[in-house]
Amino acid sequence: MKMNFDERSAYEKMKSGVLTSTGFLGHDTRPLTDIIAADEELFKALGLDFDQVADRLQELAARGAEGLGEPITVDGIYLVKSDEARGRLPCPYGDGLYHKNSVSVERGDDRIIYSDLSLHLLRVHHFCQGQGSPFRLDPVVLKRICS
Ligand SMILES: [Zn+2]
DSSP states (O other): OOOOOHHHHHHHSTTTSSSSOOOOOOOOOHHHHHHHHHHHHHHHHHHOOOOHHHHHHHHHHHHTTTTTTSSSETTTTEEEEEEOOOOOEEESSSSSSEEOOOOEEEETTEEEEEEHHHHHHHHHHOOOOTOTTOOOOOOOHHHHHHO
16 A cells, blocks of 8 residues: 555654654554554454543553652552653654653553553554554553453
8 A cells, every 4th residue: 555645754753763762663564554454453343442542541641640750559450650751752743742751551461651642643643553662552452451
């Protein structure tokens, strides 16, 4: 599939060393449109909604911020650690600047790490990040974390 200009430009900016040292793609070699299409299918199959998941992760981040950088237990099942913002990062699609914070959420054996930008990419662009990205929001893991 031919990528349009915005997608190609976003894809270039997602590579490691452009906006962030690790980038957003991990070791994934699939085209951006394929990564997004596959995760959209998984979301559908798992009965997940992008807005609802992003809302939930945003809520957990806000609750975790009460720990002021120390891990705290939320709802008795989550261990949440919210680190403060250190500057801002542009969205690779060029539609905004987002706090460069880092939120870690653990539930059982699962752990996800995300930022305001990760939540924006999830909510608006349906981009969960590539396989192997440390910030990937894997739909199967999201299902276990959010249910
Ligand atoms: Zn964006």
